[in-house]
Amino acid sequence: MMTATIEPEVGKARRRKEDARLITGRTRWTDNIVLPGMLHMAILRSPVAHARITSIDTSQARGMSGVEAVVTGADIAEAQGSLPCAWPITDDMKSPPAPSLAVHTVKFAGEAVAAVVARSKAEAQDALEAIEVDYAELPVVLDMAEAVADGARLTHEDLGTNASATWKFDSAEAGTGGDVEQAIADGEVVVHRTFRQQRLIPAFMEPRSVVVDPTGEQLTMWSATQIPHILRLMLAMTLGVAEHKIRVIAPDVGGGFGGKLQVTPEEVIAFLVARKLGKPVKYTETRSESLQAAHHGRDQIQKLTMAARRDGTITGLKVELLADMGAYLRLVTPGVPILGAFMFNAIYKIPAYHFACTNVFTNKTPTDAYRGAGRPEATFAIERMMDELAVELGMEPLEVREKNWIKHEEFPYTTVSTLTYDSGNYEAATAKAKDLFGYDALRAEQAERRAKNDPVQLGIGISTFTEMCGLAPSRVLGSLSYGAGGWEHAAVRMLPTGKVEVVTGSSPHGQGHETAWSQIVADQLGVPFEDVEILHGDTQSSHKGMDTYGSRSLTVGAMAVLKAGHKVIDKARTIAAHMMECAPDDVEFEAGKFTVRGTDSSVGIQDVALAVFAAHDLPDGVEPSLDSEATFDPENFSFPHGTHLCATEVDTETGQVRIRSYVCVDDIGAVINPLIVEGQVHGGLAQGIAQALFEEAVHDESGTLTTGTLVDYLVPSAADLPSFTTGLTETRATSNELGVKGVGEAGTIASTPAVVNAVVDAVRHLGVADIEMPCTPMRVWQAIHGGAR
Amino acid sequence: MRISVTVDGTKYDDDVEPRTLLVHYLREQLGKTGTVVGCDTSNCGACTVHLDGHSVKSCSVLAVQADGCEVNTIEGLERDGQLHPMQQAFHDNHALQCGFCTPGMIMQSLDLLADNPNPNEHEVREGLEGNLCRCTGYQNIVRAVQDAAGKMSPGAGPEVERVANEVAGRHSARTPVSSGGE
Numbered sequence: 001m002m003t004a005t006i007e008p009e010v011g012k013a014r015r016r017k018e019d020a021r022l023i024t025g026r027t028r029w030t031d032n033i034v035l036p037g038m039l040h041m042a043i044l045r046s047p048v049a050h051a052r053i054t055s056i057d058t059s060q061a062r063g064m065s066g067v068e069a070v071v072t073g074a075d076i077a078e079a080q081g082s083l084p085c086a087w088p089i090t091d092d093m094k095s096p097p098a099p100s101l102a103v104h105t106v107k108f109a110g111e112a113v114a115a116v117v118a119r120s121k122a123e124a125q126d127a128l129e130a131i132e133v134d135y136a137e138l139p140v141v142l143d144m145a146e147a148v149a150d151g152a153r154l155t156h157e158d159l160g161t162n163a164s165a166t167w168k169f170d171s172a173e174a175g176t177g178g179d180v181e182q183a184i185a186d187g188e189v190v191v192h193r194t195f196r197q198q199r200l201i202p203a204f205m206e207p208r209s210v211v212v213d214p215t216g217e218q219l220t221m222w223s224a225t226q227i228p229h230i231l232r233l234m235l236a237m238t239l240g241v242a243e244h245k246i247r248v249i250a251p252d253v254g255g256g257f258g259g260k261l262q263v264t265p266e267e268v269i270a271f272l273v274a275r276k277l278g279k280p281v282k283y284t285e286t287r288s289e290s291l292q293a294a295h296h297g298r299d300q301i302q303k304l305t306m307a308a309r310r311d312g313t314i315t316g317l318k319v320e321l322l323a324d325m326g327a328y329l330r331l332v333t334p335g336v337p338i339l340g341a342f343m344f345n346a347i348y349k350i351p352a353y354h355f356a357c358t359n360v361f362t363n364k365t366p367t368d369a370y371r372g373a374g375r376p377e378a379t380f381a382i383e384r385m386m387d388e389l390a391v392e393l394g395m396e397p398l399e400v401r402e403k404n405w406i407k408h409e410e411f412p413y414t415t416v417s418t419l420t421y422d423s424g425n426y427e428a429a430t431a432k433a434k435d436l437f438g439y440d441a442l443r444a445e446q447a448e449r450r451a452k453n454d455p456v457q458l459g460i461g462i463s464t465f466t467e468m469c470g471l472a473p474s475r476v477l478g479s480l481s482y483g484a485g486g487w488e489h490a491a492v493r494m495l496p497t498g499k500v501e502v503v504t505g506s507s508p509h510g511q512g513h514e515t516a517w518s519q520i521v522a523d524q525l526g527v528p529f530e531d532v533e534i535l536h537g538d539t540q541s542s543h544k545g546m547d548t549y550g551s552r553s554l555t556v557g558a559m560a561v562l563k564a565g566h567k568v569i570d571k572a573r574t575i576a577a578h579m580m581e582c583a584p585d586d587v588e589f590e591a592g593k594f595t596v597r598g599t600d601s602s603v604g605i606q607d608v609a610l611a612v613f614a615a616h617d618l619p620d621g622v623e624p625s626l627d628s629e630a631t632f633d634p635e636n637f638s639f640p641h642g643t644h645l646c647a648t649e650v651d652t653e654t655g656q657v658r659i660r661s662y663v664c665v666d667d668i669g670a671v672i673n674p675l676i677v678e679g680q681v682h683g684g685l686a687q688g689i690a691q692a693l694f695e696e697a698v699h700d701e702s703g704t705l706t707t708g709t710l711v712d713y714l715v716p717s718a719a720d721l722p723s724f725t726t727g728l729t730e731t732r733a734t735s736n737e738l739g740v741k742g743v744g745e746a747g748t749i750a751s752t753p754a755v756v757n758a759v760v761d762a763v764r765h766l767g768v769a770d771i772e773m774p775c776t777p778m779r780v781w782q783a784i785h786g787g788a789r
Numbered sequence: 790m791r792i793s794v795t796v797d798g799t800k801y802d803d804d805v806e807p808r809t810l811l812v813h814y815l816r817e818q819l820g821k822t823g824t825v826v827g828c829d830t831s832n833c834g835a836c837t838v839h840l841d842g843h844s845v846k847s848c849s850v851l852a853v854q855a856d857g858c859e860v861n862t863i864e865g866l867e868r869d870g871q872l873h874p875m876q877q878a879f880h881d882n883h884a885l886q887c888g889f890c891t892p893g894m895i896m897q898s899l900d901l902l903a904d905n906p907n908p909n910e911h912e913v914r915e916g917l918e919g920n921l922c923r924c925t926g927y928q929n930i931v932r933a934v935q936d937a938a939g940k941m942s943p944g945a946g947p948e949v950e951r952v953a954n955e956v957a958g959r960h961s962a963r964t965p966v967s968s969g970g971e
């Protein structure tokens with residue numbers, strides 16, 4: 001057998017393996033699954049945001065055609081337990097019980113109240129309409145600031161407060177910096193701003209879906225989830241079911257963006273009813289249900305105070321946040337704003353820093369992770385502040401940034417919020433971005449348009465961002481009271497014919513693991529790309545894993561694969577040495593071949609695999625297997641960074657915003673597949689721009705979501721977005737062997753402030769200092785013309 | 790009600806309930822799960838198929854409205870194991886990530902090229918306005934459609950021309966079809 005001749009796979013723009021099934025319609029979405037005897041579930045949801053359930057009458061529904069079961073919260077009150085929250089951020093955090101089906105009260109509009117299981121979806125739906133629920137409505141809590149004021153109405157009466165927890169960091173107390181109050185008192189310039197991070201909805205395109213088959217020895221759950229492994233563990237712990245009796249499969253999953261990083265009420269209800277009936281049950285949400293009941297993201301009020309010297313040097317930063325949890329704490333809800341605590345200082349050397357966040361309950365859909373989770377919020381606020389400081393000082397905004405950022409020769413650099421950035425080069429990324437953007441020419445055009453009072457004004461927005469990726473060192477997670485570690489697991493198995501199966505514990509849903517992992521393994525083992533198969537998303541084939549979120553797949557997941565691959569090579573080396581009758585130390589491995597040093601005697605690793613299978617002549621004590629497992633726990637986060645520049649044209653007569661050009665230069669370390677990287681950046685930009693200009697989850701005064709369909713919740717279409725110019729600089733991460741940093745969230749984190757800074761910059765000379773997101777034509781017009789803001 | 794339809798070249802005579810949507814008929818009765826449902830308000834375009842050569846959102850058409858018609862889905866585009874040039878272009882240009890919007894995008898893109906065989910970027914973006922993608926930011930989709938347009942144009946080679954002619958042929962027989970709540 002020949003091993004491949006080798007042009008490195010890593011770095012190649014490989015077309016994706018996973019496309020073959022996706023472009024032909026041979027996909028395996030959860031909703032495609034049909035099992036013998038399978039029943040369909042529909043869920044009745046509360047139309048009101050806060051009420052006592054005074055009665056539920058299911059008698060008529062139970063008697064309808066095809067109906068096998070009608071379940072209310074009272075029926076499963078014991079069995080359902082409380083939905084898990086894995087991140088108790090403080091010892092005294094208040095966390096109300098979170099039922100999957102509401103028992104006595106409903107706390108948000110859209111909360112599940114009853115479920116019908118029937119022969120067909122239509123019959124389940126019909127029976128749902130025959131259930132009568134009486135609600136005694138209670139006053140609703142919707143506004144975060146009001147919720148924490150004295151005498152506020154309560155989301156959860158028995159907690160006695162709407163504040164779940166307050167989490168603080170202070171650089172003087174931590175010994176990482178000075179006293180922020182002193183810095184503010186001494187500041188030659190002090191800038192105060194309050195920003196609002198509107199509530200967003202992840203809006204993955206595939207609605208959530210779950211199928212439960214209780215007929216086997218292991219109960220099997222297929223779910224459109226990002227986290228099959230965590231889901232299995234949480235089902236076991238929440239429901240008191242033995243873990244080894246549960247198998248979870250995430251088949252093809254149509255996007256997640258954090259929105260499928262959840263243990264959902266619907267999964268728990270389907271699990272319980274399927275087990276009770278002994279028959280398979282399927283539930284697929286409608287889009288309206290998804291927008292209303294799947295978790296939301298963002299939703300913070302951010303109060304910032306920045307102190308600086310006249311020359312532009314920042315001397316202190318104080319951040320006070322209110323973060324909306326919604327009605328309950330879901331899987332990582334309370335931790336999301338805390339991730340931001342480490343990112344407000346961003347790429348800057350800030351000598352004194354204080355962060356305090358109060359998590360607040362309201363009668364709204366629970367919030368949780370959404371692409372970036374905590375980091376976009378922080379990045380938005382600090383990058384807006386840098387522009388505000390520049391204006392205050394009459395300095396060029398890039399110059400203020402450069403004055404304060406960590407210089408490339410200063411890495412590794414430990415920040416005021418305790419993280420150690422291993423590498424970076426902000427100068428290089430910025431220089432390249434400026435160049436691609438034509439920065440100076442655009443500034444000149446801006447001045448011209450201002451001078452002649454052009455009705456269409458030009459604005460330039462900057463975002464020089466960084467983020468922490470690769471969740472995460474288990475020790476750090478432990479110090480933040482997170483309920484688990486952040487390692488990842490993998491296995492590499494060489495089959496007798498020399499083909500390779502790779503098992504990864506991270507769980508893709510669009511990221512392209514099958515392609516990128518194949519490239520890495522192909523290079524490492526020196527086998528053809530096509531000879532590598534990536535297995536994932538099934539607890540039966542992949543028994544251990546921490547799944548996919550926080551841009552961790554490559555930095556943690558692929559590192560585990562690499563580690564397992566090294567072990568395979570080590571095993572194979574011993575056997576190859578035996579085959580070539582020499583000592584293992586005399587054997588070199590390169591490009592798939594073991595060679596006796598200084599000779600041309602060699603054997604390919606794929607041939608070793610066959611010899612291992614035959615096992616006719618193995619060294620003593622060597623097992624006939626060329627398989628290895630490994631678990632990788634990173635020692636540090638990784639810190640991608642970049643410079644994003646946005647030019648907007650703002651029509652001052654209509655408030656219409658048009659993105660004229662968008663340039664980003666990202667430094668994500670080593671690149672495995674430039675095609676996938678570019679795609680991740682594009683998609684991330686679209687979501688970040690959507691926050692800046694289009695999307696907002698709006699509730700009316702009764703707590704009803706008024707953006708509950710895709711008519712009202714404005715996910716941008718192709719016609720709403722520009723083309724982007726993307727570029728890369730490469731400063732390798734020093735914290736992992738691949739030198740990678742992660743790319744999944746960069747675009748989303750960086751772009752929102754770049755766009756809003758550009759919009760504000762376009763109309764700053766008209767007396768506008770801020771525009772709340774999303775910057776709709778109405779808001780922009782009002783900002784310019786002093787309307788009701 | 791009794792209907793007779795041809796889907797991806799196979800004829801079906803079936804009983805359907807009057808309220809059954811075409812997309813549910815395709816997915817649940819015929820097992821054509823390549824076509825998917827992404828919304829309940831005809832906004833996402835994930836369910837786009839061709840009905841008598843014209844793209845429709847199959848969630849806004851009743852199965853009975855397809856009686857006597859020819860329906861083409863993503864599953865019928867491949868010929869003799871050869872990808873359609875549009876499928877190939879989506880692959881080549883990395884125009885998909887999770888792939889959930891992809892069947893609808895590809896079907897809509899074909900319709901777009903039938904109307905305008907050589908669209909500029911702006912025209913592609915406008916033509917795909919009714920199809921949402923949450924993953925790609927659309928840039929590579931636009932690229933793919935323009936790439937396919939180039940390859941499907943006359944002179945691009947026998948195979949692609951054959952497919953291009955077929956698409957054009959289907960569209961020349963176009964009859965307007967109501968697409969409900971659009």
Ligand code: FES
Nearest residue numbers: 827831833834848
């Ligand atoms: S399913 Fe969304 S438009 Fe048809």
Ligand code: FES
Nearest residue numbers: 886890922923924
């Ligand atoms: S590729 Fe995921 S929605 Fe388009």
